Amino acid sequence: EVNKGTTRKIKITRNRYKGEENGVVREEKFLDIPIKPGWKEGTKITFEGEGDAADPHTIPGDIVFIIRDKPHPLFERSNADIIY
Secondary structure, three states: OOOEEEEEEEEEEEEOOOOOOOOEEEEEEEEEEEEEEEEEEEEEEEOOOOOOOOOOOOOOOEEEEOOOOOOEEEEEEEEEEEEO
């Protein structure tokens, strides 16, 4: 996936303030995370304003995903190279 790039769909659950009558509501949302070819471990993808917002005076937080390499049985990453 790091070689060719991909898009990951992640389901998040967050708290959102929905007005006086509803209060704080727990809602689910899907985020599409684009992973571009060649991204290194530690690359951060930030979704601004997609986090919790518990009251009308709070700005929703950001959600940050960090790319991590998973071991592969045949391939290994060495800087910008993929070794077989």
